[in-house]
Amino acid sequence: MNTAHLEQVWAPRLLGILRIVAALIFMEHGTQKLFGFPASSNPTPALFSLMGFAGVLEVVGGAFLLIGLFTRPVAFVLSGMMAVAYWMAHAPRSIYPVLNGGDAAILYCFVFLFMAAAGGGAWAVDNLRTGRRPA
Numbered sequence: 001m002n003t004a005h006l007e008q009v010w011a012p013r014l015l016g017i018l019r020i021v022a023a024l025i026f027m028e029h030g031t032q033k034l035f036g037f038p039a040s041s042n043p044t045p046a047l048f049s050l051m052g053f054a055g056v057l058e059v060v061g062g063a064f065l066l067i068g069l070f071t072r073p074v075a076f077v078l079s080g081m082m083a084v085a086y087w088m089a090h091a092p093r094s095i096y097p098v099l100n101g102g103d104a105a106i107l108y109c110f111v112f113l114f115m116a117a118a119g120g121g122a123w124a125v126d127n128l129r130t131g132r133r134p135a
Contacts, residue, residue, distance in 0.1 A: 068124025
């Protein structure tokens with residue numbers, strides 16, 4: 001097995017796919033908060049509330065990640081947001097993430113933290129903006 005080929009060709013592509021898929025699913029949480037779509041039993045929060053601000057970050061930050069624009073700083077901010085969301089909303093319910101509903105928040109936190117370090121991978125606007133090949 002040629003691991004150099006995997007690292008040079010497939011790793012940036014798979015990082016790009018991870019970025020795109022994570023952004024699309026993450027944006028869905030924001031559209032649910034801000035626009036009630038997809039439908040939820042939770043009421044739509046006020047825009048200038050903590051939940052409203054989280055919804056804006058999820059939609060706008062998710063859109064930036066989707067196209068790979070300013071991937072590192074956006075992913076860093078979203079990683080922090082997910083850490084705060086976990087400790088404020090999920091951890092008080094139970095110590096176990098599967099019981100407190102925070103497993104997705106933990107996963108997003110670390111996926112975004114990885115993207116903050118690794119960049120956007122293939123097909124990111126950042127690559128065009130900086131003139132660099134995906135890393």
